[in-house]
Amino acid sequence: MDSKQIDNVWKHGKKCEQCAIRNLVLFADLDKNDFDLIHRPINEFELAVGETLYNQGDCSDFIFTLRSGLIKLVSYLADGSVRIVRIIKKGDVVGLEALDNKHYLHHAVVLEEAAFCRIPVSQIKELNERSPHLSKQLTARWQRVIFDADVWLSQLSSGFAKQRVAYLLLYLSDGNDDGECYLPTREDIGAMLAMTTETASRVIADFKRKGFIKLVSAHQLIINKESLNELCES
Amino acid sequence: MDSKQIDNVWKHGKKCEQCAIRNLVLFADLDKNDFDLIHRPINEFELAVGETLYNQGDCSDFIFTLRSGLIKLVSYLADGSVRIVRIIKKGDVVGLEALDNKHYLHHAVVLEEAAFCRIPVSQIKELNERSPHLSKQLTARWQRVIFDADVWLSQLSSGFAKQRVAYLLLYLSDGNDDGECYLPTREDIGAMLAMTTETASRVIADFKRKGFIKLVSAHQLIINKESLNELCES
DNA sequence: CGGATCGTTGACAGGTATCAATGCTGGTGG
DNA sequence: CCACCAGCATTGATACCTGTCAACGATCCG
Secondary structure (H helix, E strand, O other): OOHHHHHHHHHHHHHHHHOOOOOOOOOOOOOHHHHHHOOOOOEEEEEOOOOEEEOOOOEOOEEEEEEEEEEEEEEEOOOOOEEEEEEEOOOOEEOHHHHOOOEOOOEEEEEEEEEEEEEEHHHHHHHHHHOHHHHHHHHHHHHHHHHHHHHHHHHOOOOOHHHHHHHHHHHHOOOOOOOEEEOOOHHHHHHHHOOOHHHHHHHHHHHHHHOOEEEEEOOEEEEOHHHHHHHHHO | OOHHHHHHHHHHHHHHHHOOOOOOOOOOOOOHHHHHHOOOOOEEEEEOOOOEEEOOOOEOOEEEEEEEEEEEEEEEOOOOOEEEEEEEOOOOEEOHHHHOOOEOOOEEEEEEEEEEEEEEHHHHHHHHHHOHHHHHHHHHHHHHHHHHHHHHHHHOOOOOHHHHHHHHHHHHOOOOOOOEEEOOOHHHHHHHHOOOHHHHHHHHHHHHHHOOEEEEEOOEEEEOHHHHHHHHHO
16 A cells, blocks of 8 residues: 555544544544544545436445435336335445445435435454444444334335325434425325325325425425324324 | 453353354354453343333333244334334344434234343443454344335235234245244234234134144144135235 | 426225124033 | 023125326416
């Protein structure tokens, strides 16, 4: 490794240490010594709406942290239909399956313009053996993914269409106290909640008329959390 | 630690090493040195049908491997209804969330008489720091749980009732070439597939009449994989 | 302007939930 | 040993929800 490369490495390491959203992402509680162990480049890059981060079956040599934006993970069924199995938000990790598989399990498609850090799997594995901090973070991430999957299963897959949509909007607005929230296309809502595009459209239109939601732009809206919560529990 | 205790430890360690289903469970690829690190007892015990392994919110100081039998993980929704979010089969790990949480996330209830190994979380964490083998196994387990969750989401939560039931039976018979398979109560089928008891009953009754399934006892049956597969893809 | 894409709405058919009644089975106590 | 009960499974009738097919409106962009 020549000095030029070493310089690069150092800069990258420093970058992670200074990362504005570091407390959200994978290296949250790594200390200075841990960062010294990082000697492969961590790349940053962006993707526009509709672009694909990876496809199902692609060789999985990297995992990603989402610095900003929104991603959907899509799974194709035997009969050709699609189902969105997860939504990745800012600070989440994408492609964790790379740690145990040779291939990604889903298609990852950008919903809102997204910025990523790309981390080589080999890097993760090395760091994991030398530092206990990352291991904890990884466990927490797995845990989180499974918890999300449970929510998806229990709340977003049973009950009437109205309730499921209401719950989805609450889920998407999670954390935003102002009730601001991404509004997916009707087709995506359908793929997330196992309903048709038409049904999704009808429900959203109904919510608009009733004042449960207000559009602020094409794919951004403000929700009335109370009304939607009420709907979920009725 | 007195010699009596040490003896116990040793026996337990040996027990794991000789376990008939070790290749299925958590300590699959631990070597002799790793086992020497185990110094807290791993208990074995059994539960009868209907008994509870743990409740949602219980303090989670242990994780379990299922040596034989069948377990359901149940989640209660806000409106009081229940949803079964996972089925645990022989060789699977139960309560992985204990590694990152103080409390279990579900109710774990026995469907078929079950035998467990109970492993202290503290033990797992120690071993995890000293041996890379367990860490790999754990990663593989998380991975597996998530993969299963995806299957539930994509296959068992969308499509017509008949297709979902067909897929469930295929899922339950997974691995058994002879097509032998556990048949849950209609209520449990409903809770797994987000449908009512009555609908589940109608579908099962229909499958019986059509010869897609044959009962061998109250909760055990033989399925015609081809017919069910056909149904799934139609 | 015209085309493409997405969203909305209507009519209708078919699937599923709901409510209710009846069989079935295993266990209990007389 | 049998009657009876409790829990589960089955089945029917009906209403409601959602899928399907089709038409139309809105918006963006070349």
